[in-house]
Amino acid sequence: MTPAEAPVRVVRTAADLPGARAERAVVMTMGALHEGHAALIRAARAHAGPDGQVVVTVFVNPLQFGPSEDLDRYPRTLEADLRVAAEAGADVVLAPSVEEVYPGGEPRVRVAAGPVGERLEGASRPGHFDGMLTVVAKLLHLTAPDVAFYGQKDAQQLALIQGMVRDLNFPVRIVGVPTVRESDGLALSSRNRYLSDAERRSALALHRALSAAEAATEAGPDAVLRAAREVLDAAARAEPPVRTDYVALVDPDGFADVPGTYEGEAVLALAARVGATRLIDNARLRLAPSGGTRRGPSPDPGASA
Numbered sequence: 516m517t518p519a520e521a522p523v524r525v526v527r528t529a530a531d532l533p534g535a536r537a538e539r540a541v542v543m544t545m546g547a548l549h550e551g552h553a554a555l556i557r558a559a560r561a562h563a564g565p566d567g568q569v570v571v572t573v574f575v576n577p578l579q580f581g582p583s584e585d586l587d588r589y590p591r592t593l594e595a596d597l598r599v600a601a602e603a604g605a606d607v608v609l610a611p612s613v614e615e616v617y618p619g620g621e622p623r624v625r626v627a628a629g630p631v632g633e634r635l636e637g638a639s640r641p642g643h644f645d646g647m648l649t650v651v652a653k654l655l656h657l658t659a660p661d662v663a664f665y666g667q668k669d670a671q672q673l674a675l676i677q678g679m680v681r682d683l684n685f686p687v688r689i690v691g692v693p694t695v696r697e698s699d700g701l702a703l704s705s706r707n708r709y710l711s712d713a714e715r716r717s718a719l720a721l722h723r724a725l726s727a728a729e730a731a732t733e734a735g736p737d738a739v740l741r742a743a744r745e746v747l748d749a750a751a752r753a754e755p756p757v758r759t760d761y762v763a764l765v766d767p768d769g770f771a772d773v774p775g776t777y778e779g780e781a782v783l784a785l786a787a788r789v790g791a792t793r794l795i796d797n798a799r800l801r802l803a804p805s806g807g808t809r810r811g812p813s814p815d816p817g818a819s820a
Contacts, residue, residue, distance in 0.1 A: 523601035525608050528615055529657035533607060535568040541660035543651065546573045547590040548599040551695040551703035555664045558692045560604030562662060570658050571600045573610040578621070578646025590705060609658065616653060625649040626683075628675050631770050635784055636671050636795065639760055647672060648679050655685055663687055668694040668702050670782050670797045671770055678768075694796075696722070702796045709792040713755055718789045720750030720757045725798040728783050732800050737775045739800065740764050743783060750787075760786035760793070767799065776804045 526532055540559035544552050552571075559569045573596055580586035593610060600608050625645050628637060632644035655663065665673050677689050695703045700722030701715070710718060724746040731742040743762050750757035763784045764773050773781050784797045 523597050523605050523608055525597065525610055527609075527611055529609065529611070532570065532609060532658065533568070537566040537568070538563050538661045539568045539570060539659065541570045541572065541654070541658045541663045542605075543572045543574075543654055543663065543665070544596075545575045545589065545705070546596050547592050547705035547708075548573075548596040549703050549705065551666060551668065553599055553603040554695045555666060555692050556600060556603035556605050558690070559662075559664045562664075562690070568607070569605045570660065571605045571608045572654050572658065573608055574616060574650070574654070576616075576646060576650040577613065578625070578649055579643050580646075581640055581642065584640070590708065611657075616650065616657075622649060626652050626679060631671070631675055631678065634671075634770050635761055635763055635765075636786065639786065644672070644675055648675060651676055652679065652683075652685075655680075655687055660687055662690060664690050664692055666694060667691045667799070668704070668796065670767075670784060670799075674768060674770060700726070702794075704794065706792050706794060710789060714790045714792065717750060717753050717755050717757050718787075718792075718794055720746055720753070721785050721787060721794060721796045724750075724762075724785060725783060725796060729798055729800060732802055735775060735804050736764055736773055736777050736781070736802055739783060739802065743785065747785070747787065755790055758788045760788065764800075764802075773802070777802055778804045 540563040542555045542559050556569060556571060563569050573593060575589050575591065577586055597608060626648035628644035628648055637644050665676060667673060673691050680687060680689050697703060699719055701719055724743040727742040727746050728739045731738040740762060747757060747759045747762060751759065765771055765782050765784060766773055767780055767782050779802060781800050781802050782797050783800055786793065786795045
């Protein structure tokens with residue numbers, strides 16, 4: 516199928532984006548679209564309504580990949596992506612070239628993620644979040660949306676985008692959409708396609724760790740971390756093994772480790788390798804202090820400006 520035959524309009528430059536009759540909602544992706552992306556597009560469609568416009572961007576951003584990471588291996592599946600986008604309710608797909616996004620080559624000026632971007636994923640992938648924020652800033656300017664939708668599966672990324680929009684006064688509202696999971700609990704990710712059947716079975720330990728942690732919230736932060744680590748320690752002895760990168764219980768905004776006396780909303784963030792594939796997952800939890808009792812349900816993380 517050629518772009519001209521695609522079931523949704525495809526443009527290669529921001530100048531070719533059709534004007535929006537009402538509110539414009541954008542969903543930014545690196546392609547290889549799956550049901551998780553479709554959920555973002557459906558959320559954008561529901562928000563924009565019949566008179567609004569939903570724009571999906573498909574761009575594999577080279578600034579987000581380190582020298583030992585899988586830029587060349589990352590799947591490019593535009594024809595399939597167009598079908599997913601159309602079925603989920605997109606009006607137009609912006610699929611720019613690297614030259615369109617970075618016309619002068621790699622940008623000399625970039626957005627710095629700051630201290631939040633140096634922790635967890637940032638520590639494991641130096642420079643990743645600077646590259647992510649730089650392309651998000653660029654695409655927000657190019658698409659000029661009223662609202663943008665991002666998945667809560669990438670919790671640290673979402674927090675950084677919300678912070679950038681707030682700190683730099685971008686005229687856009689950022690909405691977080693809950694993680695989409697397969698029936699066995701594995702969080703949907705474009706990287707799941709790299710897993711063998713045996714590796715995929717081992718990878719389910721991430722969801723089991725989050726579930727064990729959630730069951731321990733009434734016993735406090737220390738018990739939450741202990742429950743997650745016990746599951747992952749056992750998974751490290753499986754075949755194939757799960758090699759944990761980090762297990763962290765952090766506050767949702769600054770991603771700093773929470774103390775054992777902490778009470779309130781927190782994010783339990785995990786990263787691990789199964790075979791050659793690196794996976795991340797997280798859960799938003801409402802915590803009581805160690806030995807305390809939980810007070811009320813976790814608030815809706817919803818949207819932020």
